[in-house]
Every structure is written in C-alpha cells, then in structure tokens.
Amino acid sequence: MLNFRYRLSILSLLLVCVVIILGAYTRLTDAGLGCPDWPGCYGFLTVPTEVAHIELAESAYPERPVEYHKARNEMVHRYFAGGLGMLVFVMFILNVMARQHVKLSGLLLVTVGFQAVLGMWTVTMNLMPLVVMGHLLGGFTTFCLILLLTLKLRTQSLNQSDILHGVPESVNVSSKLKLVIKASFLLVVLQIALGGWTAANYAAVACTDLPICEPGWQQKFDIGSALSVPTGYEDYEFGVFPYEARMTIHVLHRVGAMVVTASILMLLYLLFRQTQLRPFGIVIMAITTIQIALGISNVVFHLPLYVAVSHNFVGLLLLASLLVLWHYVSRQQKLHQQIEFNKVPSENPNNNSILMQQGA
Numbered sequence: 569m570l571n572f573r574y575r576l577s578i579l580s581l582l583l584v585c586v587v588i589i590l591g592a593y594t595r596l597t598d599a600g601l602g603c604p605d606w607p608g609c610y611g612f613l614t615v616p617t618e619v620a621h622i623e624l625a626e627s628a629y630p631e632r633p634v635e636y637h638k639a640r641n642e643m644v645h646r647y648f649a650g651g652l653g654m655l656v657f658v659m660f661i662l663n664v665m666a667r668q669h670v671k672l673s674g675l676l677l678v679t680v681g682f683q684a685v686l687g688m689w690t691v692t693m694n695l696m697p698l699v700v701m702g703h704l705l706g707g708f709t710t711f712c713l714i715l716l717l718t719l720k721l722r723t724q725s726l727n728q729s730d731i732l733h734g735v736p737e738s739v740n741v742s743s744k745l746k747l748v749i750k751a752s753f754l755l756v757v758l759q760i761a762l763g764g765w766t767a768a769n770y771a772a773v774a775c776t777d778l779p780i781c782e783p784g785w786q787q788k789f790d791i792g793s794a795l796s797v798p799t800g801y802e803d804y805e806f807g808v809f810p811y812e813a814r815m816t817i818h819v820l821h822r823v824g825a826m827v828v829t830a831s832i833l834m835l836l837y838l839l840f841r842q843t844q845l846r847p848f849g850i851v852i853m854a855i856t857t858i859q860i861a862l863g864i865s866n867v868v869f870h871l872p873l874y875v876a877v878s879h880n881f882v883g884l885l886l887l888a889s890l891l892v893l894w895h896y897v898s899r900q901q902k903l904h905q906q907i908e909f910n911k912v913p914s915e916n917p918n919n920n921s922i923l924m925q926q927g928a
Contacts, residue, residue, distance in 0.1 A: 570725060573662050577718040580659060581871050583652045584711045585884070590645040591707055592880040595767060596873055600695050601805060602638030604629045606688045607646060615639040649687065652710075656680045659717070669720055676713040683710060686780045695804040698766035698797050701761065708760055711884060712891055719895045739844045739900040746897060748838055752831045753890040759824040760883055766821045766894035771814035772871050778864065794820065825863060832856050848893050856888045 594600060603609035610625030612614050615636060622634050656677055662674040680764065686703040690692055693699050695715065775781035794816035798808050839849035862879040869875065 569662070569666060570721065570807065573659065573666065574718070574725060576655070576659055577714060577721055580652065580655045580714050581667065581711070581718055583655060584707070584714055585881070586851050587645070587648045587652050588707045588711060588884060589877060589881055590641075590648055590694070591704070592877045593873075594645045595642045595700070595704075596871075596876050597638065597641055599638035599641040600690060600700070602635060602640070602642035603646075604632040605651075606691045609639055609643050610634065615643055617803075619621075645718040646687070649683070651871065653680050656714075668724070669717060671875070672713065672717050672720065676710070676717065678704065678711050679713060682706065693804075694802065695768070696799075696801075697765065697768035697804060697807075700804075701764040704764040704767070705761060708757075708884060708887065712887065715888055715891055716895070719855075719892065723895075723899055739842065739897070741897045742838075745808065745835075745838045745895075746901075748831070748835045749890065749894050749897065752828070752835050753887070753894060755824075755828045755831050756887050757888060759821070759828045760887065762817075762821045762824045763883065764815050769809050769814060769817055771809070772818040772866065772876070774811065774814040774818040775822070776867060776870070778867060778923075780822055781815060783825070785815060785819060788815055789819065790816050791820070825860070829856065829860065845893075848889070848896070852889050852893070855882060855889055858882050859886055 594602070603615070605611065610621075611628060612621060612625070615627045616622050616634060616639075617636070626633050660673040660677045683703065683706040684700060686706055689696070689699045696926065700795045741912050775785070777783070788811075790812045793809065795814035796813075798804065801808050809817075836849050836853055839845045839852070859882045862875055862882060865872070865875045866879055
C-alpha cells in the first residue's frame with residue numbers, strides 16, 4: 569500500500585505540473601475568459617462548435633463572442649484541473665485508511681477545493697488581479713503540498729530500509745545553512761507572488777530596457793498605486809492600472825529577482841563547501857541560470873509565448889529544488905541526531921523506534 573500511495577503521489581506531481589503549465593498558457597494567450605461561465609463553457613460541457621450551439625452561446629453572452637482557440641485552452645485547463653482534484657481526493661482517502669499523513673492530505677484536499685473556488689471567481693469576477701494572483705499562488709501551493717507528501721512517503725520507505733540495513737551516513741547540517749535555505753525559499757515565494765501580480769495586471773512588458781527599466785523610471789515610480797488592489801471595475805481583462813503603476817510592479821519584480829539571486833548565491837557558496845550537498849548546488853545553480861536567461865529573453869524578445877510559459881515553469885522548479893533541499897537537510901539532521909544517540913548507551917535497546925516514527 570505504501571508503494572502504491574507513493575506512485576500515486578508521483579502521478580499527482582506530474583499532473584499538477586501539467587495543470588500549472590496549462591494555466592500559464594491559458595493566461596498568456598488571453599484565454600482566461602475564453603469561457604465566460606463556470607464550470608461549463610457557454611452553458612455546455614465542452615466548447616460549442618456547431619453553428620446552432622454557437623448562436624445559442626452568443627445570444628446568452630453577447631459581450632463574449634465564441635473564440636474557439638481561447639475557449640479550448642480554458643476548458644483543457646479545467647479538465648486537467650478536475651482530474652487532479654479527483655486524484656487528490658483518492659490520495660486523501662488512502663492516507664486516511666492507512667492513518668498516515670492525514671493532516672497533510674487533508675490540507676492538500678482543502679487547498680485544491682479552494683483552488684476550484686478561485687478558478688470560478690477568476691471567471692465570474694472577470695480576471696480581478698487579486699483573484700488571478702491568488703489562483704496562481706494556489707497552484708504553486710498545491711504543487712508544494714503534493715511534493716512534500718511525495719517526499720514524506722519516500723522518506724517513510726527509506727526509513728523502513730534503514731531499519732533493515734542500518735542507519736546510513738548522515739550529513740552534519742549547520743544552522744546557518746538551514747537559515748539560508750529557509751530565507752531563499754521564502755524569497756522565491758515572494759518573487760513568484762510578484763510575478764503573479766505582474767501577470768495579473770498585464771505589466772510584463774511595461775519595461776523594455778535592462779537592467780531595471782527605461783531611463784527616468786525613478787520619477788514615475790509609484791509603489792502606492794502598484795500595491796493597491798483595484799476594485800469596482802466590470803472587467804479587468806488587459807489591466808486597469810495606469811502605466812506608472814504597471815511600470816512600478818515590473819520594477820519591483822526585477823528588484824525581487826536581484827534579491828533572490830543574491831540569496832541563491834549565498835546558498836550555493838554554503839552547498840559547495842560540503843561534498844554531499846554539491847549535487848543540490850549544481851541543480852539549483854543550473855535552474856537559477858536558466859531562469860535568469862528566460863527572464864532576460866522575455867524583455868529582449870518582448871514576451872514570446874513559450875519563453876514566458878517556460879519562465880513560469882522554471883520558477884516552479886526553483887521552488888521545488890529548494891523544498892527538496894529543505895526536506896533533505898531536515899532528514900539528515902534527524903539522522904545525525906540518531907547516530908549521536910546510538911553512540912550513547914541507552915536503557916531502551918530498541919533505538920530504531922525513532923526511525924520508525926519519522927515516517928509517520
């Protein structure tokens with residue numbers, strides 16, 4: 569049963585990646601309102617293609633004529649998201665039956681349910697920026713929870729192997745390294761939020777010069793407007809902020825990228841000092857380099873569709889690599905404590921019980 573739940577979590581992890589990529593593609597092709605209702609499309613379960621159905625759809629939503637390619641993008645995204653929701657529900661039931669990771673599975677199920685609500689609000693509130701950004705962050709949160717569940721199931725399997733074959737050699741993790749990992753993770757989360765706010769307010773092309781923006785941007789910088797929440801509009805598609813606010817949002821995203829890069833460089837310095845952690849350093853360095861290159865390409869080539877989608881996905885990979893590293897060093901710290909504990913005579917001969925508890 570443990571191996572089955574582990575495989576199911578990997579399948580869910582792959583599926584949530586597809587959903588996030590499709591979500592970015594839908595947003596970047598301006599297909600967020602490709603279907604003006606929810607959960608169907610112009611009152612149908614699929615995109616209307618017959619002439620009679622299209623006429624019926626456009627009579628019901630005269631302000632939103634049917635655009636097949638946009639409606640298709642939106643509905644494909646919804647279908648995959650629905651499949652993910654069912655898979656998450658199955659995982660929750662299995663974990664409840666196994667009485668393991670119930671809280672994490674429950675939190676994941678609630679998150680996916682709220683994601684569905686945000687998906688509905690994205691349509692019914694006509695792409696309100698706060699809802700759009702929340703929907704994006706919800707997708708990334710769903711990914712992180714599934715990844716964490718997958719890591720815990722894998723750790724549980726490894727712990728059973730440790731009991732049979734002995735405790736493996738551990739890595740002594742410094743408190744400074746753990747602090748930098750946590751700080752880098754949180755900074756990447758904030759940067760993703762800024763990226764979501766940039767996309768939701770259509771500010772991705774507000775600056776076309778490097779490294780910050782066009783000359784004179786300081787005079788137009790307006791952080792108050794940029795961080796305000798626009799409300800009261802009937803339609804938010806293509807943005808409602810003036811140029812100054814969009815430019816400021818874009819500048820904040822670029823400054824955030826610089827801060828994240830500095831944090832990652834500090835992390836890489838610490839990782840490369842320990843032989844066992846160098847593979848993590850190599851992966852994180854490669855992902856960060858690719859992400860920076862994609863960000864620059866977005867500016868230089870004026871937001872090509874597949875570059876922009878890749879920028880979104882590689883940001884997810886960077887977040888994932890940091891979460892995996894965080895989980896790994898936490899486990900190594902526990903293993904190190906267990907090894908130190910085993911060196912000291914104990915009244916309890918069954919010291920391996922601690923290892924068994926780690927997978928719970």
